Amino acid sequence: MNLPYAPSRIEAVEREVPVNKALLLGLYRQMLAIRRIEEASAKAYAQGKIGGFLHLGIGQEAVCVGAVGALRPEDYVVATYREHGHAYAKGMTARSILAELYGKKTGCSKGLGGSMHLFDAEKNFLGGYGIVGGHVPLAAGVAYKCKYLGEKRVTLCFFGDGAANIGGFFEGVALAALWKLPIVFICENNLYSMGTPLYRSLSVEDVSMKALAFGIARDRFDGEDVLRVRARLAEAVERARETCEPTLIEVRTYRFRGHSMSDPGQYRTKDEVEEWKKRDPLSIARRRLVEEADADEGELRQIELGVKAELEDAIRFADESPPADEYLPFTIKE
Amino acid sequence: MPTMNIIQAVNDALRLEMRRDPRVVILGEDVAKFGGVFRATSGLVDEFGPDRVMDTPLAEAGIIGAAIGMALYGLRPVPEIQFADFIFPAFDQIVNELAKFRYRSGGQYPAPVVIRTPYGGGIRGGHYHSQSPEALFIHTPGLKVVVPSDPYEAKGLLLSCIRQNDPVLFLEPKRIYRASKGEVPEGDYTIPLGKARVVREGTQVTVIAWGSMLHTALEGVDKAAELGISCEVIDLRTLMPFDVETMVESVKKTGRAVIVQEAPRTCGFAAELSATISERAMAWLEAPVERLCGFDTPFPYTLEHEYMPNGDRVLSTIQKTLDW
Numbered sequence: 001m002n003l004p005y006a007p008s009r010i011e012a013v014e015r016e017v018p019v020n021k022a023l024l025l026g027l028y029r030q031m032l033a034i035r036r037i038e039e040a041s042a043k044a045y046a047q048g049k050i051g052g053f054l055h056l057g058i059g060q061e062a063v064c065v066g067a068v069g070a071l072r073p074e075d076y077v078v079a080t081y082r083e084h085g086h087a088y089a090k091g092m093t094a095r096s097i098l099a100e101l102y103g104k105k106t107g108c109s110k111g112l113g114g115s116m117h118l119f120d121a122e123k124n125f126l127g128g129y130g131i132v133g134g135h136v137p138l139a140a141g142v143a144y145k146c147k148y149l150g151e152k153r154v155t156l157c158f159f160g161d162g163a164a165n166i167g168g169f170f171e172g173v174a175l176a177a178l179w180k181l182p183i184v185f186i187c188e189n190n191l192y193s194m195g196t197p198l199y200r201s202l203s204v205e206d207v208s209m210k211a212l213a214f215g216i217a218r219d220r221f222d223g224e225d226v227l228r229v230r231a232r233l234a235e236a237v238e239r240a241r242e243t244c245e246p247t248l249i250e251v252r253t254y255r256f257r258g259h260s261m262s263d264p265g266q267y268r269t270k271d272e273v274e275e276w277k278k279r280d281p282l283s284i285a286r287r288r289l290v291e292e293a294d295a296d297e298g299e300l301r302q303i304e305l306g307v308k309a310e311l312e313d314a315i316r317f318a319d320e321s322p323p324a325d326e327y328l329p330f331t332i333k334e
Numbered sequence: 335m336p337t338m339n340i341i342q343a344v345n346d347a348l349r350l351e352m353r354r355d356p357r358v359v360i361l362g363e364d365v366a367k368f369g370g371v372f373r374a375t376s377g378l379v380d381e382f383g384p385d386r387v388m389d390t391p392l393a394e395a396g397i398i399g400a401a402i403g404m405a406l407y408g409l410r411p412v413p414e415i416q417f418a419d420f421i422f423p424a425f426d427q428i429v430n431e432l433a434k435f436r437y438r439s440g441g442q443y444p445a446p447v448v449i450r451t452p453y454g455g456g457i458r459g460g461h462y463h464s465q466s467p468e469a470l471f472i473h474t475p476g477l478k479v480v481v482p483s484d485p486y487e488a489k490g491l492l493l494s495c496i497r498q499n500d501p502v503l504f505l506e507p508k509r510i511y512r513a514s515k516g517e518v519p520e521g522d523y524t525i526p527l528g529k530a531r532v533v534r535e536g537t538q539v540t541v542i543a544w545g546s547m548l549h550t551a552l553e554g555v556d557k558a559a560e561l562g563i564s565c566e567v568i569d570l571r572t573l574m575p576f577d578v579e580t581m582v583e584s585v586k587k588t589g590r591a592v593i594v595q596e597a598p599r600t601c602g603f604a605a606e607l608s609a610t611i612s613e614r615a616m617a618w619l620e621a622p623v624e625r626l627c628g629f630d631t632p633f634p635y636t637l638e639h640e641y642m643p644n645g646d647r648v649l650s651t652i653q654k655t656l657d658w
Contacts, residue, residue, distance in 0.1 A: 078403075110440030119439035126406065127439065131430045137396040138431060141403020141411075148359070148385060148409065168426070171396030178391065 017227040021293035027069055027226045028285040029303050031061040034085035035282060036311045037094055041084065041101055041115075045261050049319075050101045054115050055082040059256035062281030063188050065089045066229025067156060067251075070237045076124045076146075076155040078139040080188070082255075083128035086158060087118040090125040094314035104321035111324030133163035136172030136185070143181035147244060154240045155183045156233075162193030164207045173248065177214035182240040184233065187250045188223070194259045195267040211248035223251035224279040227288075254279075335517040340510060343485035343518050344374045344450070347492040348412065350522060352382050355410060358496060361388040361397055362414030371416050372452055372511055394424035398449065402432050405445045410496055418453035418505060419462045425470075432501045433476030444499040448492070454546055455596055455628075455642055456509030460635035466545075466597035466628070471503045472574040472606070478502045478527060479573040483548040484514045490525030491571060498527065507545035514549070530577035532584070536566035539652050540584040542607060543594040544570040547643060551594045554648020563652060573603060581607065582614045589620035590655040594643050599627035621658035626651045 038056040045054050057064065060082075068077060068089035079086040087097055092108055100107025101115050109119050116130040126142060129135035139157035146153040163169045164187060176183050187207045191198050198205045211218035217239060223229055229251060236247035254276040258265040265273070289295035338346065352358045360375055366389040369376030379387040390397050394415055401411040415421045421428070428449070435445040455464035472479050478500050482488035488506070495502040507514075533548065534555065543551040548569045555565040566584050570576055585591045591611050593604040604625040611623050626643050634641050 108440070109438060109442070112440050113438040117438040119442050121439075121442045126443075129431070131426060134395075134399065134426055134431055137393075137399025137427070138403040138406075140396070141400035142406060143403070144400060145404050145407050145409050148404075167423070168395050168399060171391075171393040172399060174391055174393065175396050175400055179388075 017225070017231045019227065019288050019292040021289070021295065024227060024285060024289055024293065025295070025303065027065050027230070028282070028289060029307065030065045030089055031226060031282050031285060032304065033094060033307045033310060034061050034065065034088050036307055037084055037088060037097060037314075040098065040311055040315055042261065044102065044315075050115070051103070052114055054101070054261045055259065056257045056261075057082050057085045057255065059276065059280065060188060060190060060223070060253045061085055062226040062229055062285070063186075063223040063251050063253050064158070066223075066226040067158075067186055067233045069226070069230045070233035071154060071156060074124060074153050075237075076126055076142050076153065078126045078135050078142065078155065078157045079128055080135070080158050080160055081116040081128050081130045082160070083118055083158070084115070087120070087125050090120070091123040092118065092120050092125055094310055095317045096120070098314045098318040099321050102318040102321070103324050104318055105324050106317065106321040107324075133159065133166035133168035135159075136163065136169045137175060138172070139183060140172045140176040140181055143176060143183035144179060146182055147179075152241055153182065154237050155181075156237070157183060157185050159185065159187055160193065161187060161189040161191065161198060161202065161207060164202060164210065173210070173214055173216070173246070176246040177216045180244045181246055182244045183246045184236045184240055185246065185248045186233070187248070188253055189250050190253050190255045192259070192267070195263070197267070206250065208248055208250040214248075217245060217247040218249065219247060220250045221252070223253040224281045224284055226281060226285055335519055337515055338485045338518045339512045339515050340482065340485050340488045340506065341372055341374050341512060343489040344492060344506065345376060345378070346518065347489040348375065348378060349381065351493060351496050352378065352386065354522075357408055358410045358412060359386045359388070359404065360412050360414065361390050361401060363390055363392055363416050365389060365414050370414060372508065374450070374506070375414065394420055395427050398424040398427040398432065398447070401447045402427065402435065402445050405447045406435070406443050410446055412448045412450060412496060415449060415451040417463050418451045418467055419465045421451055421467065428471070428477070428503075429474050433474045436500070437476060445501050446499045448495045448502045448504055450504045450506060452508035452511065453505045454507050454509055455633055455638055456546060458635065458638055461632050464633040464638070466595070468505060468573055469597060469601060469603045472603055476501065477574065479505065480527060480571065481505045481507065481545040481573060482571070483507065483545055483569050485516045485518045487525060487569070487571065489518055490523050491527070493522070494524040494527050497524070505545065509546045510549060525571070527572045528575050528577060530571055530580040531569045532566065532580065533569050534565065534567040536564040536588065538563055538588055539565045539590040539592060539655055540568060540581070540588045541565050541592045541594065541648070541652065542568045542570060542581060544573060547594045547596055550643050550645060551648055553645030554652060557645055557649040558652050563656065565652060576607070578610060578614065582611060585611050585615045586618040589618055591623045592626060592648070592651050592655060593623065594626045594648060596628045596642055598630045599625060600630050602627055621655040624651050624655050
């Protein structure tokens with residue numbers, strides 16, 4: 001293959017993170033549940049139960065699960081419009097996520113937002129954001145609050161490669177660097193901003209290089225191994241928590257589906273997609289569990305059945321819940 | 335009671351609230367050491383320190399975005415945008431993030447950000463230092479828009495804004511920043527949002543204005559009084575949500591309405607007020623509702639005196655409704 005954005009271009013990973021069986025079982029379960037949530041969403045979308053726009057993260061699960069896995073419950077997550085997995089990883093339930101996508105009153109945002117508007121104040125999950133890059137300065141503000149109040153809390157701000165060109169990204173990182181805020185910016189670089197490949201949207205394809213302009217720490221690695229993502233994030237999270245130093249991280253990843261449900265993905269070859277599917281983060285985690293931690297099939301089957309039951313319950317819950325109530329903050333009455 | 339101008343009243347309100355509530359922080363371009371381009375935050379950094387009064391880079395989207403993040407978990411940021419003309423780099427933050435936050439999070443996250451910004455013409459500021467963009471923000475559901483017209487109003491309204499939970503755009507009429515002086519109580523007091531003020535009672539024509547145009551309106555009304563014309567004058571104070579009842583009740587009494595705004599005419603806020611009056615008081619109207627506005631042109635530098643409504647134009651508009 002001769003693709004400018006082929007896996008071979010990604011920098012080699014310099015060290016393998018050894019398997020901790022209990023930890024990896026937990027992360028694997030989360031990734032599996034997220035994939036099943038995404039598959040259930042796609043099905044519900046096709047059935048007309050979910051309207052509007054739906055962006056699935058199938059293929060990228062190791063990034064959100066590994067990164068959020070490096071946080072404490074009191075830490076904050078600010079995510080993008082492809083954020084169902086991030087919400088789940090932060091502790092939100094499949095029920096509250098699916099019900100929100102369905103526009104039901106029992107959804108995490110009372111069904112008033114939908115797919116790009118997952119919020120949970122108790123879990124410190126600060127939302128999906130539909131305006132690319134607009135959330136980056138906002139995340140800096142959340143981190144400022146933590147520093148101002150003397151809390152040892154870290155804010156983790158996700159963004160995509162598409163956001164790496166927009167003003168909001170630069171203004172947000174600039175403030176975080178200037179004010180030395182406890183924050184980690186993590187670029188989920190899935191190689192395409194919608195249908196435009198990296199080499200046509202970024203003059204420097206290594207997004208982590210932008211850290212140099214702000215004088216902050218940076219890191220860059222492949223995102224298919226959830227243990228690696230978690231371990232590398234842990235370093236940046238520690239830096240933020242202990243020394244209030246921001247870090248800019250680029251993680252290379254790949255979405256197996258289109259940008260949104262309406263995207264057939266014709267800008268990528270079948271070969272390219274198949275090549276990436278060989279590095280499916282779920283398969284990698286499962287393989288490592290079996291080969292390096294002696295997990296047996298029965299044990300893994302147990303997890304998979306548990307996830308199946310969780311999703312069946314969540315889908316039924318979303319189906320049966322009442323639709324969103326009217327909610328008008330204020331208006332001039334007719 | 336001390337006499338203050340609007341800048342001093344704003345400064346007094348900020349100082350009072352920062353003493354009372356440690357969650358209140360200020361951020362913006364040159365707001366700390368410099369004290370703000372018009373000195374509205376003068377001296378605050380000395381009393382409250384650089385963690386509460388923050389100079390920022392020239393990055394309006396960053397300023398407003400960061401303020402939203404601060405507000406979500408309980409700080410009460412009062413960002414300053416140096417001139418209302420400079421608010422547009424932050425338009426996305428205000429329209430897409432700030433205004434929608436409470437709604438799209440199902441009520442979990444109110445975003446109590448009060449954006450202060452000097453607006454309006456009359457200081458020969460030209461294209462980039464004179465605009466009145468209130469209609470763009472009134473047209474953005476989820477925001478409140480408040481405009482004080484004198485020092486007493488400025489302090490009482492600003493304190494109300496900081497103490498409630500919705501995002502507010504607080505537009506300060508810079509033409510009368512120093513020209514408008516008056517007695518301002520030293521201590522704590524608030525003026526409720528959403529309530530207009532009848533500045534002068536009258537019987538023949540209702541004249542509605544806000545900010546510096548209130549003073550222009552009064553100039554015209556004084557001239558009308560010399561001709562024996564009795565006008566009722568309303569200072570709208572809160573443009574969103576605006577006080578329908580006070581305005582409509584007045585028009586039902588007088589049968590005529592003149593709205594004075596310095597923003598361009600087409601799709602300006604005066605159009606919304608005119609429509610509301612027509613819908614609610616049609617049977618009481620003796621003449622069409624009149625709008626006296628700026629022109630549909632970029633804000634002019636040399637021709638500013640032609641552009642700005644003045645007392646004579648207010649008078650002739652009042653007369654037009656009487657002659658109809």
